[in-house]
Amino acid sequence: MIRLFVPNDLTAGVGVEPKPDQARYLTAVMRLGPGAEIALFNGRDGEWLARISEVSRRGCHLVVREMLRGQHFPPDLELVVALVKRAPLETIIEKATELGVRRIHLVMTRRTNSDHVKLERLQTIAVEAAEQTGRLDVPEVVKPLKLETLLQDWDPSRRLVFCDEAGDDPSAEWGGPDGRAKPLLQALKSENAAENAAQHEVQHFSPEAQQNSPWAVLIGPEGGFDPEERRRLRSLPFVTPATLGPRILRADTAAIAALTLWQAALGDW
């Protein structure tokens, strides 16, 4: 069934006018007419069945009928991604939405030379990806900040996995600010085990608390992080450095791989 994201409050009986491009999609592209059913969601009220009640030259009109699914959010995972070129950045927004990310932060790093981005266009990509992947919410794409600024204001209760593609000394020891980063899947499992153990000391172990612990994944620019940035990241208590295998990955591949491993190890897969 076709799914559309709309800003309207959704409840049985209300009427909804889709935006012109949505109306064109329904009537001209998909050739739906009066009586056809689609699903609507707004990120707040769950998913609702709606019926096309009227088609005119200027658009179409929908009437909301019944709830299909109650509102639900994916686990609390965010993506922090350096501004890369337009095509991989758009791929990352689309795929991060399919992979259940709740919020996407764009950052400028020392090796990022682009600081211009069409935020509205990226948000539209997130909306369309959410419609197609079956989510009931749309990830927010936050306007670009300097990495430095983002880190200064970071909530330390949210762990940040830093995919450290380059610069490891293979002869160094594992872990620590100067040691080698672990493979991402292992790093996530160790962090999680440590956190569960800490929780266990102060309270009864609860799978819900574990499920809700907030995380983020950081993906660098195509040229990698600057040595100064790497040192700074590794010195922060909420940062977990990790590696993604022996081959060089493009930024979009690294983002998809890291988000996949998080969902499989700690998320809702």
Add this chain to the structure above:
Amino acid sequence: MIRLFVPNDLTAGVGVEPKPDQARYLTAVMRLGPGAEIALFNGRDGEWLARISEVSRRGCHLVVREMLRGQHFPPDLELVVALVKRAPLETIIEKATELGVRRIHLVMTRRTNSDHVKLERLQTIAVEAAEQTGRLDVPEVVKPLKLETLLQDWDPSRRLVFCDEAGDDPSAEWGGPDGRAKPLLQALKSENAAENAAQHEVQHFSPEAQQNSPWAVLIGPEGGFDPEERRRLRSLPFVTPATLGPRILRADTAAIAALTLWQAALGDW
């Protein structure tokens, strides 16, 4: 350093004429001149340092100097992918190369209507991705076959993970031909544990033998597999069904996610 794939045998002192588009890339795009150094690989002889000895209007000439790395292959993982549209298919070839796949089989399924594909173009994408990802080999892109034919001639010692996106009855039991498929990471770990246990009975446990056990990942067309195909796949002893989370993934996202999980659980990550 720039890396080029060439067909020539590589050994110290031999001369190599890059193809016209490679020569144009080196001299016109990257503006390299005599004395500049690049790396060459051919999928057989390892990686070699080479120096540009001459640049002319018609191309350039390289002289091979010394070996940088001995020949090495990624773990024995293949990808079987239904013919999807051109753009996601090209993304899949590029990303599968970065994710260390050794061979890519293209298949026609019941819900695939395309049977035409520019094989040479796809192979070029694999070569360029191998150059950029730092591999010493290039995955072979095999010309399209019917899924039926591929399965008939399948070597049963190679396990095939079937990413079964749709059709599961959520009330069914786990496993078996009619049961629910497991999440992919769990499915890979159970298979691997079962295999190691079986090996253990007849011989001493050997990590090398485990490392070398061959696998493949199967990704269906955008419309999913036909119920008949799903039944057939699930009845085959070498097939492991698996799921990739609660959201609907596009074919390219599913391919990257499945290959990532395999590399993290059983591969070289």
